[in-house]
Amino acid sequence: MKFIRVLFLFSFLVQGAFGQAPGKYVMVIHGGAGTILKSSMTPEREKAYRDELTKALQAGYKLLKAGKPSLDAVEAAIRVMEDSPLFNAGKGAVFTNEGRNELDAAIMDGKSLAAGSVAGVTTIRNPISSARAVMEKSEHVMMVGAGAEKFAKEAGLEIVDPKYFWTEDRWKGLLKARRDDSVKNLQNKKGGLLGTGNHDYKFGTVGAVALDKNGNLAAGTSTGGMTNKKFGRVGDAPIIGAGTYANKLVGISCTGWGEFFIRNVVAHDVAALMEYKGLSVKDAANELIMKKVPNLGGDGGLIALDKDGNVAMPFNTAGMYRGTVTRDGKIEVLIYKD
Numbered sequence: 044m045k046f047i048r049v050l051f052l053f054s055f056l057v058q059g060a061f062g063q064a065p066g067k068y069v070m071v072i073h074g075g076a077g078t079i080l081k082s083s084m085t086p087e088r089e090k091a092y093r094d095e096l097t098k099a100l101q102a103g104y105k106l107l108k109a110g111k112p113s114l115d116a117v118e119a120a121i122r123v124m125e126d127s128p129l130f131n132a133g134k135g136a137v138f139t140n141e142g143r144n145e146l147d148a149a150i151m152d153g154k155s156l157a158a159g160s161v162a163g164v165t166t167i168r169n170p171i172s173s174a175r176a177v178m179e180k181s182e183h184v185m186m187v188g189a190g191a192e193k194f195a196k197e198a199g200l201e202i203v204d205p206k207y208f209w210t211e212d213r214w215k216g217l218l219k220a221r222r223d224d225s226v227k228n229l230q231n232k233k234g235g236l237l238g239t240g241n242h243d244y245k246f247g248t249v250g251a252v253a254l255d256k257n258g259n260l261a262a263g264t265s266t267g268g269m270t271n272k273k274f275g276r277v278g279d280a281p282i283i284g285a286g287t288y289a290n291k292l293v294g295i296s297c298t299g300w301g302e303f304f305i306r307n308v309v310a311h312d313v314a315a316l317m318e319y320k321g322l323s324v325k326d327a328a329n330e331l332i333m334k335k336v337p338n339l340g341g342d343g344g345l346i347a348l349d350k351d352g353n354v355a356m357p358f359n360t361a362g363m364y365r366g367t368v369t370r371d372g373k374i375e376v377l378i379y380k381d
């Protein structure tokens with residue numbers, strides 16, 4: 044009897060703010076996958092990324108700890124990264140072939156399967172919030188271009204001049220991509236889905252998945268897409284089931300060469316493998332990122348968090364900006380394959 048009482052007391056003590064076993068995760072974020080090598084990173088730049096990812100995790104965790112819904116945490120974390128020029132979302136978005144910034148974003152509530160997304164928007168400061176407005180304030184799931192912008196304005200969201208998204212780094216990235224592409228085009232007339240293999244020009248898409256105190260999951264993704272993308276191109280991020288998905292079992296946000304994530308319906312496939320085949324979140328995520336996506340010729344990574352607080356963050360690129368927070372607030376940020 045005494046033993047049972049001690050056991051009870053122990054389990055009470057180790058139960059933290061979220062009432063589950065210790066060490067479990069309540070939030071995972073990513074800041075994009077790609078050719079991210081330690082050799083090409085300065086200590087200052089690395090620190091800047093680590094700081095910003097930590098800030099995003101803190102913003103989400105603060106809300107979760109206060110008992111707010113996972114949707115709030117996802118939106119808050121993504122807004123931090125959208126406002127940072129370091130990531131390919133919001134302020135740091137990459138340029139299209141025509142020299143514009145066309146943004147995509149999506150958010151999904153695991154409990155109700157409600158979802159909202161925007162694509163090809165050029166004036167909304169925080170596309171993740173406009174995706175949420177589409178979900179909560181319209182009868183639609185997806186809105187694009189000028190219509191999505193008009194709706195965001197009516198919803199009271201901040202509208203900016205398209206110049207707001209201009210950053211020197213991304214502009215130089217476009218010039219380089221255009222140069223490389225024209226050289227490659229000369230060498231290889233075959234071309235590909237996006238011209239000629241310009242899939243190296245993606246990195247920095249952001250995403251978050253959170254689990255709240257009520258056990259509800261939410262996922263969101265926001266991106267500028269791929270450098271030098273053609274006019275009107277939409278990637279996987281705003282397509283529910285491709286780059287973003289959440290249900291009662293798991294939430295997923297993807298990053299990588301979007302066309303391959305759309306063709307593999309990656310985010311939903313992870314959830315389906317778990318639901319129909321009983322795979323763990325790690326096995327399901329690996330199946331997509333280590334097999335299905337590369338088998339078609341694509342690359343990238345994803346983050347996933349299941350209802351029990353287990354996390355998976357596989358990627359088949361050199362690196363992926365990513366971070367987690369446990370239910371007792373322990374933050375970890377990773378960049379390379381370590």
Ligand code: ASP
Pocket residue numbers: 075076131245246247248266267268269277278279280286297298299300301302
């Ligand atoms: N998946 C994004 C897209 O294709 C790009 C990325 O994640 O870097 O639009």
